[in-house]
Amino acid sequence: MHTTIRDVAKRLHLSITTVSRALDNYDDVADSTRKLVVVTAKEMGYVPNRAARQLRRQRTDTIGYILPTDSAGTGFADPFFSEFIAGLSDEASAYHFDLLVSAAPPDSKIEKELYKRWVQGGKVDGFVINRVRLNDWRLRFLARQHIPHASYERSLSKLDFVGIEIDSFNGMLELIEHLVERGYKRIAYVSGAPNLKIDHDRLRGYQTGLKSAGIESDPALIVHGDMTSEGGYHAAELLFALSVPPTAIVCINDVTAIGAMHAAHERGIVVGRDIAITGFDGIEDAAHATPPLTTLDQPIYSIARQLANMTLNLALRKTLENKQIKIQPRLLIRSSTDEKRCSEPGKAKA
Amino acid sequence: MHTTIRDVAKRLHLSITTVSRALDNYDDVADSTRKLVVVTAKEMGYVPNRAARQLRRQRTDTIGYILPTDSAGTGFADPFFSEFIAGLSDEASAYHFDLLVSAAPPDSKIEKELYKRWVQGGKVDGFVINRVRLNDWRLRFLARQHIPHASYERSLSKLDFVGIEIDSFNGMLELIEHLVERGYKRIAYVSGAPNLKIDHDRLRGYQTGLKSAGIESDPALIVHGDMTSEGGYHAAELLFALSVPPTAIVCINDVTAIGAMHAAHERGIVVGRDIAITGFDGIEDAAHATPPLTTLDQPIYSIARQLANMTLNLALRKTLENKQIKIQPRLLIRSSTDEKRCSEPGKAKA
DNA sequence: CTGAAAGCGCTTACAG
DNA sequence: CTGAAAGCGCTTACAG
Numbered sequence: 001m002h003t004t005i006r007d008v009a010k011r012l013h014l015s016i017t018t019v020s021r022a023l024d025n026y027d028d029v030a031d032s033t034r035k036l037v038v039v040t041a042k043e044m045g046y047v048p049n050r051a052a053r054q055l056r057r058q059r060t061d062t063i064g065y066i067l068p069t070d071s072a073g074t075g076f077a078d079p080f081f082s083e084f085i086a087g088l089s090d091e092a093s094a095y096h097f098d099l100l101v102s103a104a105p106p107d108s109k110i111e112k113e114l115y116k117r118w119v120q121g122g123k124v125d126g127f128v129i130n131r132v133r134l135n136d137w138r139l140r141f142l143a144r145q146h147i148p149h150a151s152y153e154r155s156l157s158k159l160d161f162v163g164i165e166i167d168s169f170n171g172m173l174e175l176i177e178h179l180v181e182r183g184y185k186r187i188a189y190v191s192g193a194p195n196l197k198i199d200h201d202r203l204r205g206y207q208t209g210l211k212s213a214g215i216e217s218d219p220a221l222i223v224h225g226d227m228t229s230e231g232g233y234h235a236a237e238l239l240f241a242l243s244v245p246p247t248a249i250v251c252i253n254d255v256t257a258i259g260a261m262h263a264a265h266e267r268g269i270v271v272g273r274d275i276a277i278t279g280f281d282g283i284e285d286a287a288h289a290t291p292p293l294t295t296l297d298q299p300i301y302s303i304a305r306q307l308a309n310m311t312l313n314l315a316l317r318k319t320l321e322n323k324q325i326k327i328q329p330r331l332l333i334r335s336s337t338d339e340k341r342c343s344e345p346g347k348a349k350a
Numbered sequence: 351m352h353t354t355i356r357d358v359a360k361r362l363h364l365s366i367t368t369v370s371r372a373l374d375n376y377d378d379v380a381d382s383t384r385k386l387v388v389v390t391a392k393e394m395g396y397v398p399n400r401a402a403r404q405l406r407r408q409r410t411d412t413i414g415y416i417l418p419t420d421s422a423g424t425g426f427a428d429p430f431f432s433e434f435i436a437g438l439s440d441e442a443s444a445y446h447f448d449l450l451v452s453a454a455p456p457d458s459k460i461e462k463e464l465y466k467r468w469v470q471g472g473k474v475d476g477f478v479i480n481r482v483r484l485n486d487w488r489l490r491f492l493a494r495q496h497i498p499h500a501s502y503e504r505s506l507s508k509l510d511f512v513g514i515e516i517d518s519f520n521g522m523l524e525l526i527e528h529l530v531e532r533g534y535k536r537i538a539y540v541s542g543a544p545n546l547k548i549d550h551d552r553l554r555g556y557q558t559g560l561k562s563a564g565i566e567s568d569p570a571l572i573v574h575g576d577m578t579s580e581g582g583y584h585a586a587e588l589l590f591a592l593s594v595p596p597t598a599i600v601c602i603n604d605v606t607a608i609g610a611m612h613a614a615h616e617r618g619i620v621v622g623r624d625i626a627i628t629g630f631d632g633i634e635d636a637a638h639a640t641p642p643l644t645t646l647d648q649p650i651y652s653i654a655r656q657l658a659n660m661t662l663n664l665a666l667r668k669t670l671e672n673k674q675i676k677i678q679p680r681l682l683i684r685s686s687t688d689e690k691r692c693s694e695p696g697k698a699k700a
Numbered sequence: 701c702t703g704a705a706a707g708c709g710c711t712t713a714c715a716g
Numbered sequence: 717c718t719g720a721a722a723g724c725g726c727t728t729a730c731a732g
Contacts, residue, residue: 002470004725015703020727030701047470051410052725054401055708069436076436076651077634079427085435086419086426089453093464098473101451103439114443120352120397122709123448229638255635262638271640284427285605288579288612290621290640301426354709365719370711380717402709405724472725 003046012040023048054122063092063311064124066114067103068131076103078227078255079283080300087304088128097312100124106131106193111138119147125315126150128307129163132197148314150307153197154324162310164303164325168198168280171296171329172205172250173212175278178294179248180213182337184276188221188246190235190256199252202280206250221246225256232259240267247275248337254279254286257293261336276337280329291335298329353396362390373398404472413442413661414474416464417453418481426453428577428605429633430650437654438478447662450474456481456543461488469497475665476500478657479513482547498664500657503547504674512660514653514675518548518630521646521679522555522600523562525628528644529598530563532687534626538571538596540585540606549602552630556600571596575606582609590617597625598687604629604636607643611686626687630679641685648679 009016014037022029022037029037054060065088069076085101092099100123104111115138118124126148129138136155143159151163179187189206192199203222210217223238225231232251239246240263251257257279261271271277272291279286282297306325313320359366364387372379372387379387404410415438419426435451442449450473454461465488468474476498479488486505493509501513529537539556542549553572560567573588575581582601589596590613601607607629614621621627622641629636632647656675663670 002472005727006725016726017703017705017728018701021702024727028701033701045466045470047467048727049405049725050471050473051401051404052708053727055399055405055710056725056727058708060401067436067439069440077429077433079429079432081435082417082429082431083427085431085451086417086453089417089451090419093452093454093460099451101435101439101449102443103436104443110443116395117397120395121400122352123400229634233638258635259638261640262642265640284579285608285635288583288609290611290615292612355711356709366710367712367719367721368717371718374711378717383717398711399709402724403711405726406709406711408724 002049003044004049005046008037008041008044008046011044012036058122059315060098060122060125061096061315062098062100062124063088063308063315064100064102064118064127065129066111066127067101068106069103070105077229078253079285080253080255080281083283083300084130084304087301088308091305091308092312095309095312097308097315099308107133107137115141119145126311128152128304128311130307133195134197134200135195148311150310150314152303152307155197160323162314162320162323164306164327166198166298166303167326167328168201168296169205169208171280171331172202173209174331175250175294175296176206176209176213178331178333179250179276179278179337180209180215182276184248184337185213185215186218186221186244186246187215187248187250188223188239190223190225190232190239190249190251190260192225192227192252192256194224202252225252225259227253227256229255229259229262232256233263234259236260236263240264240269249275249277251277251279254281254283254293254295257295257336258285258289261289261293272335272338278337282330282332287334289336291338294334294337295332296329297332298327303327352399353394354399355396358387358391358394358396361394362386408472409665410448410472410475411446411665412448412450412474413438413658413665414450414452414468414477415479416461416477417451418456419453420455427579428603429635430603430605430631433633433650434480434654437651438658441655441658442662445659445662447658447665449658457483457487465491469495476661478502478654478661480657483545484547484550485545498661500660500664502653502657505547510673512664512670512673514656514677516548516648516653517676517678518551518646519555519558521630521681522552523559524681525600525644525646526556526559526563528681528683529600529626529628529687530559530565532626534598534687535563535565536568536571536594536596537565537598537600538573538589540573540575540582540589540599540601540610542575542577542602542606544574552602575602575609577603577606579605579609579612582606583613584609586610586613590614590619599625599627601627601629604631604633604643604645607645607686608635608639611639611643622685622688628687632680632682637684639686641688644684644687645682646679647682648677653677 022034130152132153142149154161223235225235279295286293372384480502482503504511573585575585629645636643
């Protein structure tokens with residue numbers, strides 16, 4: 001179909017061996033030959049066939065990432081993932097790696113088969129994983145198969161961990177402290193999925209934060225979301241329907257918080273005055289929400305780049321400088337918690 | 351490394367030919383043999399090596415998509431792309447295709463090299479393209495090379511077009527009509543990039559809509575954004591600084607509108623009362639904005655699935671039922687334009 | 701410094 | 717119904 005190495009060799013009356021070596025910068029090729037080959041190859045538009053190279057080299061120079069979509073498929077609209085994928089792509093490109101992407105609902109049969117097929121079929125050299133679950137079969141599977149991978153968040157298992165951890169726990173402590181300082185006491189939490197590592201950490205941070213402030217935790221104030229705006233909206237509605245509603249709502253992530261703000265707004269509750277609402281992520285839209293959203297910011301793009309970097313370096317059998325990176329979220333205080341606090345409409349239940 | 355077809359054949363004392371054919375459902379294999387092969391292959395965890403198959407079949411069963419990122423890389427946070435990629439992945443998976451993703455700034459050298467490398471290196475069988483430019487080299491290039499592709503939006507060129515078009519023009523007419531009906535007359539437009547097909551259509555729709563309503567268009571009311579919230583924010587600031595600011599702002603997309611709402615809010619201008627703001631896309635966060643955003647909704651996920659479907663069917667040399675699909679955006683009227691209109695603070699300039 | 705040859709793991713005419 | 721063989725386009729020990 002396209003120009004092959006054979007075409008280039010023929011044109012120059014050289015062997016394909018020499019052409020291949022010239023292009024790969026082996027040092028046992030005459031300089032004059034190399035130059036000739038390089039120029040001619042470029043001129044002829046020669047690009048090594050990917051499949052042939054993969055087959056011969058027994059590696060793919062490709063990393064895989066599987067999006068944690070809903071089973072519904074639609075409504076998968078968290079800008080977190082746009083940024084994350086952009087980061088993965090850019091880092092992969094910088095190393096002449098490719099990024100293979102697919103989508104599957106977390107913990108589904110589809111997910112399992114995808115990972116297995118990609119591993120067995122030799123589609124990728126390694127994986128980047130996020131939205132890690134507390135007990136995540138992916139991590140066990142990849143470790144057992146000795147497939148390079150870097151994950152955002154470690155699971156609870158004792159496995160060797162390569163990846164990045166964000167200190168959600170201390171971030172939440174700081175956030176709760178901020179809220180308490182502003183006078184908020186009846187603070188609710190909207191979760192993502194209970195088996196997510198980040199949810200686990202953030203909930204613990206929330207609870208410990210309350211305890212440190214001497215606030216008794218009220219189970220009615222912990223409600224389930226699903227990390228979407230829609231979920232945040234419904235969760236907030238439940239909270240507002242309580243006999244003693246919260247005066248602050250801490251959300252697992254920004255899009256959840258945006259949904260919660262919507263629910264507040266619909267009831268005429270003014271965010272930042274009547275109620276405080278907070279997020280986690282630092283997506284661009286959070287800065288532009290009405291009012292701008294107080295959040296724990298994490299550098300999504302950069303995290304993605306680092307994860308891709310770890311994975312591809314593992315795939316290249318290089319030793320990593322840092323196998324485990326810890327990052328601190330940065331508390332961005334904005335108007336959604338910034339105005340002078342309202343009076344607490346009631347006391348926390350016993 | 352992994353189980354190969356040879357391993358399976360050896361175990362069953364069959365030739366690799368027979369194993370291959372049994373697994374591929376050729377009809378000249380004894381039923382009993384086929385069953386045996388299928389069961390054994392599954393048991394042994396055999397998955398055909400992707401590179402070998404690609405090399406032999408001379409096709410990749412992979413479609414490519416290149417994200418139009420900023421050169422900066424960071425801040426690429428439009429949920430449009432999360433949904434779009436989810437759609438591409440899901441459709442590709444359904445046909446046992448893979449999705450290769452990379453990122454490059456529009457019209458950059460990097461973009462050019464990526465497309466060329468992917469084509470020459472036989473990395474993908476076809477492409478899905480969006481954010482089409484008026485005069486888009488990608489479309490010319492892929493047509494010339496006879497590479498299957500489907501694009502979201504056609505360019506201005508006369509090339510055969512396979513893909514989806516959205517009727518931005520009539521959508522905007524309808525939107526402007528809605529605004530005029532509500533009494534808004536001084537209507538501004540925040541653009542994306544002037545060379546984008548969608549921007550071209552939407553701007554024309556805006557202008558024609560004004561004309562139909564007998565409103566003279568004021569060049570000062572047309573300002574540049576960049577399809578991000580940040581861009582929308584700054585564009586709106588410019589508009590608010592005009593001696594006679596607009597009473598309505600029509601934005602190229604939803605995230606731009608969210609940024610514009612922020613700018614309004616910051617100046618104490620109440621959106622939906624003091625000013626109308628509209629978007630385009632129908633992303634989830636638009637429904638949850640404060641106030642919820644009036645927008646022209648398009649089914650992003652489904653569009654992506656259809657584009658992927660077109661591309662992979664072209665790659666499979668099947669004839670498409672519809673080479674060109676036109677869709678109508680759906681006007682979703684929400685509170686950002688819904689409240690009773692304010693008095694116009696001034697007359698349009700001559 | 702250069703080339704002939706093997707082989708990566710498949711698929712697919714072709715022969716029987 | 718089954719198998720032996722060629723060949724997809726590379727890379728890389730090995731020989732000279």
